[in-house]
Amino acid sequence: MAPEFLQAALGFAALLGLIALRCPVGLAMLLVGAGGYVWIVDTGVLLNYLKTTPWHLFANYTLSVIPLFILMGALAERGGLARDLFAAANALVGHRRGGMAMGVIGACAAFGAVCGSSVATTATFGRAALPELRRYGYDPGLATGTIAVGGTLGILIPPSVILVVYAISTEQNIARLFMAALIPGVLAALLYIIAIFLLVRARPALAPAARRASGAEARQALRNVIPVLLIALVVVGGIYGGVFTPTESAAIGCIATLAVGLARRSLGLRQVREALLATAETTAMIFVILLGAEVFNAFLALTSAPELLAMWIGEQDFPPYGVLGLLLLAYVLLGAVMDELAMILLTLPIFFPIVTALDFGLGGAEETAIWFGILVLIVVGIGLTAPPIGLNVFVVSSLARDVPIARTYRGVLPFLAMDLLRLGLCVACPGLSLWLVRLLA
Amino acid sequence: QEVTLRLHHFLPAVSNVHRFFLQPWAQKVAKESDNRLRIQIFPAMQLGGAPPQLFDQARDGVADIIWTLPGNTPGRFPRIEVFELPFVSHKRAIVNCLAIQEFAQSQLREEFREVHPLCVWGHGEGLIHAKREVRSMEDLRGLKLRFPSRLNGEALRALGAAPVGMPVPQVPEALSQGVIDGAVVPWEVVPSIRLQEMVKYHTEIPGSPTLYIATFILAMNRTKYEGLAPELRAVLDANSGAAAARMAAVPWDERNPVVEAEARRRGNQVIVITEAEKARWMEATKPVVENWLAQSRERGLDGAALLEQARALVAKHGAGIG
Amino acid sequence: MEEEIPPRGPVARLGTALALAGGTVLLATALLATASVLRRWATAQPIPGDFELVSLGSGLAVMGFLAQGTLTRSNILVDSFTTWLPARVNRAMDAFWTLVWLGVAAVLAERLLVGARETLASGTTTMVLGLPTWWAVGLGGLCFAATALSAAYWAWRLVRGRG
Ligand code: NA
Numbered sequence A: 001m002a003p004e005f006l007q008a009a010l011g012f013a014a015l016l017g018l019i020a021l022r023c024p025v026g027l028a029m030l031l032v033g034a035g036g037y038v039w040i041v042d043t044g045v046l047l048n049y050l051k052t053t054p055w056h057l058f059a060n061y062t063l064s065v066i067p068l069f070i071l072m073g074a075l076a077e078r079g080g081l082a083r084d085l086f087a088a089a090n091a092l093v094g095h096r097r098g099g100m101a102m103g104v105i106g107a108c109a110a111f112g113a114v115c116g117s118s119v120a121t122t123a124t125f126g127r128a129a130l131p132e133l134r135r136y137g138y139d140p141g142l143a144t145g146t147i148a149v150g151g152t153l154g155i156l157i158p159p160s161v162i163l164v165v166y167a168i169s170t171e172q173n174i175a176r177l178f179m180a181a182l183i184p185g186v187l188a189a190l191l192y193i194i195a196i197f198l199l200v201r202a203r204p205a206l207a208p209a210a211r212r213a214s215g216a217e218a219r220q221a222l223r224n225v226i227p228v229l230l231i232a233l234v235v236v237g238g239i240y241g242g243v244f245t246p247t248e249s250a251a252i253g254c255i256a257t258l259a260v261g262l263a264r265r266s267l268g269l270r271q272v273r274e275a276l277l278a279t280a281e282t283t284a285m286i287f288v289i290l291l292g293a294e295v296f297n298a299f300l301a302l303t304s305a306p307e308l309l310a311m312w313i314g315e316q317d318f319p320p321y322g323v324l325g326l327l328l329l330a331y332v333l334l335g336a337v338m339d340e341l342a343m344i345l346l347t348l349p350i351f352f353p354i355v356t357a358l359d360f361g362l363g364g365a366e367e368t369a370i371w372f373g374i375l376v377l378i379v380v381g382i383g384l385t386a387p388p389i390g391l392n393v394f395v396v397s398s399l400a401r402d403v404p405i406a407r408t409y410r411g412v413l414p415f416l417a418m419d420l421l422r423l424g425l426c427v428a429c430p431g432l433s434l435w436l437v438r439l440l441a
Numbered sequence B: 001q002e003v004t005l006r007l008h009h010f011l012p013a014v015s016n017v018h019r020f021f022l023q024p025w026a027q028k029v030a031k032e033s034d035n036r037l038r039i040q041i042f043p044a045m046q047l048g049g050a051p052p053q054l055f056d057q058a059r060d061g062v063a064d065i066i067w068t069l070p071g072n073t074p075g076r077f078p079r080i081e082v083f084e085l086p087f088v089s090h091k092r093a094i095v096n097c098l099a100i101q102e103f104a105q106s107q108l109r110e111e112f113r114e115v116h117p118l119c120v121w122g123h124g125e126g127l128i129h130a131k132r133e134v135r136s137m138e139d140l141r142g143l144k145l146r147f148p149s150r151l152n153g154e155a156l157r158a159l160g161a162a163p164v165g166m167p168v169p170q171v172p173e174a175l176s177q178g179v180i181d182g183a184v185v186p187w188e189v190v191p192s193i194r195l196q197e198m199v200k201y202h203t204e205i206p207g208s209p210t211l212y213i214a215t216f217i218l219a220m221n222r223t224k225y226e227g228l229a230p231e232l233r234a235v236l237d238a239n240s241g242a243a244a245a246r247m248a249a250v251p252w253d254e255r256n257p258v259v260e261a262e263a264r265r266r267g268n269q270v271i272v273i274t275e276a277e278k279a280r281w282m283e284a285t286k287p288v289v290e291n292w293l294a295q296s297r298e299r300g301l302d303g304a305a306l307l308e309q310a311r312a313l314v315a316k317h318g319a320g321i322g
Numbered sequence C: 001m002e003e004e005i006p007p008r009g010p011v012a013r014l015g016t017a018l019a020l021a022g023g024t025v026l027l028a029t030a031l032l033a034t035a036s037v038l039r040r041w042a043t044a045q046p047i048p049g050d051f052e053l054v055s056l057g058s059g060l061a062v063m064g065f066l067a068q069g070t071l072t073r074s075n076i077l078v079d080s081f082t083t084w085l086p087a088r089v090n091r092a093m094d095a096f097w098t099l100v101w102l103g104v105a106a107v108l109a110e111r112l113l114v115g116a117r118e119t120l121a122s123g124t125t126t127m128v129l130g131l132p133t134w135w136a137v138g139l140g141g142l143c144f145a146a147t148a149l150s151a152a153y154w155a156w157r158l159v160r161g162r163g
């Protein structure tokens, strides 16, 4: 093996080793990156490199959308907007067999339009909907599984932290990626609902029918969600309609959510304080990983391995769809055992040049980049719920301690089949991702 | 002695500066040193950090060589700013390259003392690329324009426009979302941010001096430079200063006409303001120059002398060049 | 995370105070960006320097959040390979990595303070408003120092075996 690849391979091996030994993912990337940096250059230079790097990384206009979208989601959760969404979805379909689970998916999809994080969406509905599902006698595995996959709609439906990170690491237009994600995201929600429908038809005991809401209750529930739907419309519509930047839409979404909560008195000082602290925890977690990836990727660039690998694959004349299939397979496998944010930050420097150099018969490298971004988003969603390490499943488990984690994973399986189906569809028809982009651009 | 130097910059590998200056320059150095002095280029901030950190990276040895804009760190390099003042520099890059390089020899040693400057230069004329026609100062009123450097921002404000500061990669998104109505850059930058697809009008200022240019530096870590074997240092020296400045003009002087022709083919309109209008603009931007002179005094610099020398050098190297 | 007593004491108060300060800055940043959009609609002019103020604000907010993240142990770690080990061993590993994070945060704090001093010396400002930035870099250093303190708090707790 050429020394470049040896260095890079050793780096990845050390990284996985540290992670297996309970080292937090962000810290592991930082340590291995720093170690490799010292190996190739030296300690003094590493210390110089670190002098202002955290500041310039954190004080970045494009990245500012991440804390803002997280804050918006936290305010929406504490302000009871998620509960309202669930109540409204329930009033519509709750009385059908499996209807409450379908309602969770619908509410998650709507909430996904104001929240950019899957963990936040999972935690939100774990608190707002899980007790209800259990109270009406839903099978525990179906209930937790539904919440775990519903949570992935937080990133599958734009806005999406993962897409922001993808856009930044690959220098793509965030708004266009958000446009491209919409149809596949809605498709995900529909396929999840179909999965529930088929599941409860086959095994009715999984999900008893709930009481039908009275007409007055239903009208009240629907009236309650008007504000949150309006916010979602402004946030997503503003980006798509070209009225403001993603950062501005996140800012407006925060202020609007705060204003609605204050006006309805569902947000008081205590709830705002809780929302700020919740935002702090999630944001700190993400940015420590971003910092770790910054250092690890500097080390990776120093080895020159990504560049050489992309060049080598480019010269081999592999069939484009074969390469794409291999990369997606690698992602599904990595995503099963890894943190998804770290996974894309670590692999994009290697995978992205390979993919954009291939010819899929699309309109240029930019379309390939957008399409690939959506495919990456789908595999990230799979990784979030697939065993053995699915972050969303962990989050649900922490809220439903009486349900064994294996049971939740079993509950997730039918949905994973739908995810693979959706991945296949999006690979086979790039138009699902690109149609809206071409229409609006 | 065989040496590989890491050259770090923030532009993508497809950019004109990377392809038409940095790569040919690195190849020339390698060839003239019989491949003993190799320069490995890392584009797009691959070695980590953000563009404003590049100068420090050369100073601290994080990279061996960097390419950057002194204007990326406003306030830090007050002397070289004189060439970014409105209506000081030349329309053609080659003139500015040679003038600034000569200016650097005498005036910028103090400013760049922390590094070994290989070459200091500036690009050719910048244009106003906007969604609206700009023929006069009245057309500029309230126009939201992304500006490239602090002083150009002040000049645009003096002309009545609303300058908006943002990193270049944000420009396409901001344009499509109406956050800005246009951007001020040289032709060379236009295709990399697909500006020609998003605006229809390009406003040029006739002749020299021109409204605005930006300055650049190719800087090397001092210790690394001094540690080179004498024969390798000689190769580097032969490709520094004016020799490098001549090569550095290529991305602008050769690419600008190509890009302009491409924009015209798309049906975009290239507007040249009248000489009378230019005179009005020069008059309107005088306070920017006076303000800069006052600021220089505060920092203990003889701004008037710097300005006089800058104008003289532009005139000297611009003699006979249209 | 296991059910554990939430952090208390001066270090915990510091981390929470920094997080709330950061969150307030983030809300203020959101308000500024919203005001800029509204002003752009109303008068066709944005608030001057809105982009750099948003960058500055979100940078400060993120820095302020770091200590709270460490305090609540919000980090992603993979425990699937070590669940078969005794709880004591797992706790020892957690204590070890917390100590490592303490060291890393302390180094980054020192680095950012050096960076702040150099930024001050070079006189670097923002592009539109000409604001100096050294103080923000320095605050970032202090936030990393608070993060190191939070890590020390946890390392001590884990070593004493009350995790
Ligand atoms: Na979302």
Ligand code: NA
Pocket (backbone or CB within 6 Å): A334, A335, A336, A337, A338, A339, A340, A383, A384, A385, A386, A389, A390, A391
């Ligand atoms: Na995973």
